Amino acid sequence: MDPSRRDVLLAGLALQVAAFLPRSARAEAERPSPEEVMATWYRLVLELVRHTPTYSPPVASRAFAYLGISVYEALAQGKAPMVSLAGQLHSLKPVPAAVDPLAECDEAVLLHSVFADAVRIFFSNTGPTGQRAMKAMTDRLGAKVAAGLSPEVVERSAAQGRAVVDHIVAWSQDDGGAVIENMGFPLDYEPSRDPGHWRPTSTIAQQQAPLLPNWGTNRPFAMPSPTACTLPPPPAYSEEKGTEFYAEALEVYETVRNLTPEQTAIARFWSDDPMLSTTPPGHWNQIALEQLEIENAPARRRAEVMARLGITVADAFIACWQSKYEYDLVRPVTYIKKVIDKTWEPLLITPPFPEYPSGHSTQSGAAARVLTAIWGNNFAFTDTSHEDDGLPSRSYPSFWAAADEAGISRLYGGIHFRSAIDRGLEQGRCVGAFAVALKMGAQA
Amino acid sequence: MRVIAVALPSMLLAGPLAAADLPLIPSFTEETTTAGVDSIYSGDWEYMVGGGAAVFDCSGDGFPDLFLAGGEGKAGFWRNASARGGQLRFEKTESGLELDHVTGAYPLDIDSDGIMDLVLLRVGENLVMRGEGQCRFTPANSAWGFDGGDAWSTALAATWEKGNSWPTIAIGNYIDRTQDAFPWGSCTANWLHRPNVGGTGFAPPVALEPSYCALSMLFTDWNLSGTPSLRVSNDREYYKGGQEQMWKVLPGQPPVLYTKDEGWKYLRIWGMGIASADVTGDGYPDYFLASMADNKLQTLATPLKEGEPVPGFADVAFARGATAHRPYTGGDVRPSTAWHAQFEDVNNDGWPDLFVAKGNVSDMPDFARNDPNNLMLMDDQGKFHEVGDKAGVASMAVSRGGALADLNLDGLIDLVVVNRHSPAQIWRNTTIGAGHWLGLKPVQAGANPDAVGGWVEVRTGDRVQRRELTAGGGHASGVTGWWHAGLGPVDQAEVRVIWPDGVAGDWEQVAADTLYVIDRDKGAQEWTP
Numbered sequence: 018m019d020p021s022r023r024d025v026l027l028a029g030l031a032l033q034v035a036a037f038l039p040r041s042a043r044a045e046a047e048r049p050s051p052e053e054v055m056a057t058w059y060r061l062v063l064e065l066v067r068h069t070p071t072y073s074p075p076v077a078s079r080a081f082a083y084l085g086i087s088v089y090e091a092l093a094q095g096k097a098p099m100v101s102l103a104g105q106l107h108s109l110k111p112v113p114a115a116v117d118p119l120a121e122c123d124e125a126v127l128l129h130s131v132f133a134d135a136v137r138i139f140f141s142n143t144g145p146t147g148q149r150a151m152k153a154m155t156d157r158l159g160a161k162v163a164a165g166l167s168p169e170v171v172e173r174s175a176a177q178g179r180a181v182v183d184h185i186v187a188w189s190q191d192d193g194g195a196v197i198e199n200m201g202f203p204l205d206y207e208p209s210r211d212p213g214h215w216r217p218t219s220t221i222a223q224q225q226a227p228l229l230p231n232w233g234t235n236r237p238f239a240m241p242s243p244t245a246c247t248l249p250p251p252p253a254y255s256e257e258k259g260t261e262f263y264a265e266a267l268e269v270y271e272t273v274r275n276l277t278p279e280q281t282a283i284a285r286f287w288s289d290d291p292m293l294s295t296t297p298p299g300h301w302n303q304i305a306l307e308q309l310e311i312e313n314a315p316a317r318r319r320a321e322v323m324a325r326l327g328i329t330v331a332d333a334f335i336a337c338w339q340s341k342y343e344y345d346l347v348r349p350v351t352y353i354k355k356v357i358d359k360t361w362e363p364l365l366i367t368p369p370f371p372e373y374p375s376g377h378s379t380q381s382g383a384a385a386r387v388l389t390a391i392w393g394n395n396f397a398f399t400d401t402s403h404e405d406d407g408l409p410s411r412s413y414p415s416f417w418a419a420a421d422e423a424g425i426s427r428l429y430g431g432i433h434f435r436s437a438i439d440r441g442l443e444q445g446r447c448v449g450a451f452a453v454a455l456k457m458g459a460q461a
Numbered sequence: 462m463r464v465i466a467v468a469l470p471s472m473l474l475a476g477p478l479a480a481a482d483l484p485l486i487p488s489f490t491e492e493t494t495t496a497g498v499d500s501i502y503s504g505d506w507e508y509m510v511g512g513g514a515a516v517f518d519c520s521g522d523g524f525p526d527l528f529l530a531g532g533e534g535k536a537g538f539w540r541n542a543s544a545r546g547g548q549l550r551f552e553k554t555e556s557g558l559e560l561d562h563v564t565g566a567y568p569l570d571i572d573s574d575g576i577m578d579l580v581l582l583r584v585g586e587n588l589v590m591r592g593e594g595q596c597r598f599t600p601a602n603s604a605w606g607f608d609g610g611d612a613w614s615t616a617l618a619a620t621w622e623k624g625n626s627w628p629t630i631a632i633g634n635y636i637d638r639t640q641d642a643f644p645w646g647s648c649t650a651n652w653l654h655r656p657n658v659g660g661t662g663f664a665p666p667v668a669l670e671p672s673y674c675a676l677s678m679l680f681t682d683w684n685l686s687g688t689p690s691l692r693v694s695n696d697r698e699y700y701k702g703g704q705e706q707m708w709k710v711l712p713g714q715p716p717v718l719y720t721k722d723e724g725w726k727y728l729r730i731w732g733m734g735i736a737s738a739d740v741t742g743d744g745y746p747d748y749f750l751a752s753m754a755d756n757k758l759q760t761l762a763t764p765l766k767e768g769e770p771v772p773g774f775a776d777v778a779f780a781r782g783a784t785a786h787r788p789y790t791g792g793d794v795r796p797s798t799a800w801h802a803q804f805e806d807v808n809n810d811g812w813p814d815l816f817v818a819k820g821n822v823s824d825m826p827d828f829a830r831n832d833p834n835n836l837m838l839m840d841d842q843g844k845f846h847e848v849g850d851k852a853g854v855a856s857m858a859v860s861r862g863g864a865l866a867d868l869n870l871d872g873l874i875d876l877v878v879v880n881r882h883s884p885a886q887i888w889r890n891t892t893i894g895a896g897h898w899l900g901l902k903p904v905q906a907g908a909n910p911d912a913v914g915g916w917v918e919v920r921t922g923d924r925v926q927r928r929e930l931t932a933g934g935g936h937a938s939g940v941t942g943w944w945h946a947g948l949g950p951v952d953q954a955e956v957r958v959i960w961p962d963g964v965a966g967d968w969e970q971v972a973a974d975t976l977y978v979i980d981r982d983k984g985a986q987e988w989t990p
Contacts, residue, residue, distance in 0.1 A: 068645060145506060146636075146699075149641055153641050198795075220780070221779070221784075407701075
């Protein structure tokens with residue numbers, strides 16, 4: 018990793034840690050800035066996503082989107098040039114105006130209030146440790162941001178934050194994704210037995226049904242409809258040698274049998290398994306958060322970036338899941354064991370849902386489209402997301418290079434055919450355009 | 462030295478499993494209110510794991526006594542006052558074990574004096590408690606040089622390494638409990654307490670790093686090499702970059718992890734409890750790993766490679782019906798949370814059955830709140846059948862540790878379960894028509910009197926049941942004393958012990974429905990209370 022970037026990040030983390038210093042030491046520390054409040058809460062959110070079973074990638078993407086929108090809308094209230102997303106996102110009405118728009122409102126307290134409420138609600142399924150951590154964060158950071166302010170300002174700012182979250186939560190309840198049962202695995206689902214269709218790929222009993230078969234019918238955010246970026250069918254299913262389908266399967270088979278160390282590293286780096294990582298949406302959140310920390314971005318820019326990213330990745334999962342269950346395609350491991358080599362095993366654990374298109378590819382394409390619009394075509398960066406897990410950082414010349422690598426990582430991992438990757442990236446690019454088109458205005 | 466003398470019943474070999482008759486469903490009668498045991502595992506976050514039971518005889522009357530962890534509250538000891546074959550009765554007795562912050566306990570005759578000692582796992586300093594006789598215990602950390610540390614201890618395994626007269630004790634530790642805001646990734650080091658070289662007592666512990674928040678450990682001779690390895694089941698909720706582990710622990714050498722290159726297979730689960738038994742009948746131990754929604758039943762993936770087992774395991778839980786992933790009664794359809802697991806033959810049909818204690822961690826909405834304990838009977842084809850509700854042990858309490866043991870010496874395995882925030886429960890096995898049985902207690906002079914690390918073998922016809930004598934595993938709970946074997950319809954059997962040094966005792970003819978002390982020097986001797 019670039020040493021200068023590393024230093025900036027470490028400085029940022031030091032500020033976050035300061036929020037949890039012993040009481041005597043905290044008294045000497047400065048009141049956290051709005052930016053520090055955001056960075057600290059996002060750090061916790063990424064841990065909650067990782068450690069809460071509900072947060073499969075689609076579910077995580079939804080929570081990230083609503084959190085990002087809540088934060089953005091709280092800051093955008095009457096703060097030109099920021100433009101509310103009300104009227105731009107499906108069914109979102111204007112958030113309630115502040116009781117007294119001219120009265121002093123503290124941005125750090127406002128943001129802390131938004132995060133404390135939104136995280137408690139949108140990440141509510143976390144277990145006792147997550148609940149304990151949320152409470153610790155709410156109490157300790159809350160005390161710190163309030164230090165030195167009048168009680169009236171604190172209460173006014175916090176109330177405004179709570180009002181925004183209440184509004185967003187009410188809006189979220191009928192989008193189709195608010196209630197997740199059995200971690201998203203239906204209790205009564207009979208997979209098709211027709212050739213070419215998805216079959217269970219694991220011996221985990223819960224995963225004999227596929228994940229979230231109705232997620233593709235959810236209400237999108239910025240995308241006009243779940244089918245706005247629909248895809249052509251995958252290559253026609255065939256078990257005959259010489260067909261396009263067989264050729265794609267053979268490519269996966271041969272690639273996995275002859276993986277280079279670099280290909281293996283790529284597959285592992287983008288694996289992003291639920292409950293063992295921050296999930297694929299969380300991974301792109303980490304990338305964006307790292308760049309915002311490096312540039313020491315102001316709170317409003319951070320809010321806009323995280324909202325746009327959250328929106329597009331959530332839309333990407335809706336679009337992708339719509340296509341997945343439209344085509345219900347078999348996974349490579351099922352096909353290859355049946356047709357090519359019954360002893361073959363993929364490098365990665367095959368996710369428990371249909372193959373086409375690749376979710377990694379769709380969401381990475383959407384994320385790259387948005388982040389490229391923000392930072393430019395040739396924005397080189399280093400991704401340190403997995404250092405805690407012992408995976409070395411990786412550097413990219415652009416967001417698209419990272420997205421392309423995320424896509425092909427699934428072929429190296431033996432869990433996707435090439436068409437699912439290529440068309441997934443295309444689908445993501447299409448989805449991303451809707452989030453890019455949102456009028457927000459805080460970046461300037 | 463390796464001793465393998467195993468007949469392989471063809472029905473248990475790999476391959477499609479045929480239909481089998483449902484085994485005899487046992488009957489358990491809950492005697493919690495009449496048995497005199499009143500204990501609650503209490504406490505907040507630091508006691509969300511743990512909640513162990515220890516079952517061992519410290520009075521010398523042959524009946525297993527009972528120690529239950531109390532968490533934030535005081536642990537308790539109950540002396541067994543049951544009559545043979547009668548209702549379960551225990552008397553709470555001052556023992557010196559009435560300590561707080563205890564998460565679990567394992568019996569182990571550490572100083573090999575023939576009086577059982579106890580290792581207490583705690584939030585804080587772990588304690589080795591020396592048995593003084595007549596169920597009195599005193600702390601012996603200082604006397605034995607045992608550094609109890611200051612951690613959140615949650616797992617234990619012990620063995621006698623070759624050449625040592627004192628045991629080696631592995632302790633598993635959990636989260637850094639000071640990190641309440643960001644505890645993830647804060648797993649603290651596990652410890653390996655080895656004996657002092659050439660002397661008594663323990664050397665300073667060695668850190669078993671990397672450590673990944675262990676919730677169960679077991680020294681087990683997985684490859685029948687004569688030298689057990691240390692399996693560690695880890696909680697993926699808290700580690701980063703972690704996985705399940707198995708350490709090579711060779712005498713006089715630092716412990717070394719088995720690697721992918723050697724065949725170790727990467728597995729990441731919410732590891733909470735290890736149970737072992739020879740389920741497949743191939744002579745090698747198989748392992749049930751308790752987790753959340755995703756329990757594993759592991760057999761050797763490649764039994765032999767160039768004559769040697771490879772340290773890789775395949776999950777056969779789904780194929781054998783032992784997933785226990787969701788409540789089977791009570792209407793809660795969310796996934797289960799599994800803790801203590803233990804194989805015992807509860808209907809004496811000669812096949813190992815599996816008990817799993819279940820209970821939500823604490824307000825985890827993704828997982829079942831009404832989560833009944835499992836009792837899965839294995840049939841003669843190697844498939845498991847859930848009968849917890851029919852057998853009467855489908856408690857909806859939030860269970861943690863537990864123990865299966867013949868508490869009233871009637872030849873039927875009884876059950877005690879520790880619950881979080883509610884009273885521990887105790888059941889007497891009252892099955893009518895169960896098969897014949899044996900209770901066997903190997904003893905040897907000198908170090909390691911209970912033959913930890915040895916094997917008991919029971920031969921009936923062309924079949925040999927093998928049982929590894931272990932100290933550890935389960936969830937914070939340990940049992941020692943009579944090792945139980947069901948015999949089915951057979952009224953006599955042959956038994957022998959493979960002693961921890963690898964020497965095989967002679968096969969001896971024994972009568973069913975009898976308790977035997979198998980003395981290394983004197984052979985099998987019938988025992989009556």
